[in-house]
Amino acid sequence: MTPANPLAAALGVSPRFDAGLYRWVTDTAQHAPGPVNDTIRVFSDYGLGLFAVLMLLALWHARPYGPVRTVQALAVPLTVVAAFLVNDVLKSLVDEQRPCRTLHTVTVEACPALGDWSFPSNHTVIAAATAAALLLVDRRVGLLAAPLALLMGASRVWIGVHYPHDVLAGLVVGALVGTLLTLLVRRYAPRAERWRLLNVPLLDGRGDPVADAAPAAPATPATPTGPMGAGSRPAEQPSVPTAPE
Template structure:
């Protein structure tokens, strides 16, 4: 069943307020937010690599936790993509016909929930299970990513809230299960060609 949600009836006015504000802010701020919206997910990849590099110097079980983080992100993206296909919400820039900082995605590139927000939130929550410091950085970055997607005009506020919820819940469901089984997983993986990923030689 396809829901065909009309997001403008939920928080279209809030979206319009944000987009209009973005049009009246200094160009350097808009350029910074646009760059972050487009390329910011790379920071989460860097944080995951840093977390894994540190973990493999601690123990094989810590490495298993670190290696689980990108899998959680992929799982969150899969859930988010499935919801997009179920809901079929048009992008706000298509429905409300407003000028936006970022080019409006083509019809059929659905808006709800936000992939960027889901990926960022999943990475942030999963990283908290690995390192409080890295996780805190990622949480702040995830909030900035979610906000930027509304600022550049490609998502309603409820899209990014839903995306954050999808990512966070996916991580909260998967990471505790991984943590409970890190010992067994480490033993299995050390017997495979993946052993170098688990501990520094």
Template structure:
């Protein structure tokens, strides 16, 4: 597969700009992708901890998230082996690049780094929507850094990002169905409760103001003496109530 001309030209413009930036920017761009993936891993752990006090579906999403990222990565990696696009740091004449050019046979399209970054952000958004303003821009910056350091074309990272945001959310929803069914059962044993938490307590039923489980007393009834009888009948009870209410001796 050969890269389109517009992407090669854009690659040249970006890498030439990158070469003129300060050395600390070069260093930050080189380590930025891996550092971002480490941060996503920390957020996966935080999501698991957060789900320990939530319902089975929330824990299922937290447990399924890493597997969904792996699924997206596999789609990207398999695509690479079929398409075999050469890296721009070798294919573009006079290319400049900050990072070392990957070895021959390490194909360019789509970008695995962009796929993993986008997939990680997408599954975190599915499970923990409030983090979307943080993780989505971070994933986009991580994907762009692969062009900035000169190891991918722009269309490589765009395609990788698309694979991540499409495949990973679908996979996490499917995996979470299976994981969620197991969570309640695993939480029923001591080790499982320690790892997955106890989940969210079920809401109390409406009892008209009385707490569930509270004892309800019945006024003391002057029941008739039914010693020797095999059972107490309704007339017996009503007779006792009548004698209690009648003031006559």
């Protein structure tokens, strides 16, 4: 089958490119236990929610480190949206039909409707962009997101809604957009500290919060002291009796 348009031909996108690998994966899925396929399908359809949780975790980790780090964490969702929009434009330019429509294979997931283009995989782009951005903002959280992004891409082939090359392209597009935009945010994020846009405590060299200098409290008058201690009343002088006249 010929590609849908000249751009698809230039990119080498054709159902014949990796149709054999796609068929092998979907045939293997048909022989897998039902609970396995159900688990993979649920993760593939709803697993992007895990990436939203990781974004919130990165934001929580960033707050003690000041406004610069916090701005970078806040920009991760915007970076992911930008990656999705870039990918949506690319999908509309290539116009590749889903493999389950072209190859007529039995798949775990119901095949998407005609016109719901396949190349590149949106789910994979979103997952890869999130992982790439988080690796630059919070490495520990990014190391959790990276394998999840790979699993997300593999699950899209397993349930039969994407070719392998759709997933590979999605990983490239997502990682590229996520990395470039996060580096751009990192360059301009220091302005947030000068602008004081966020009310986030800064840390000193020892990792302790730096408190703003508070005005000195007014001096209070000293409390008179007596033999019985602070705040006691002065002792009364004994009265001297007078002789009768």
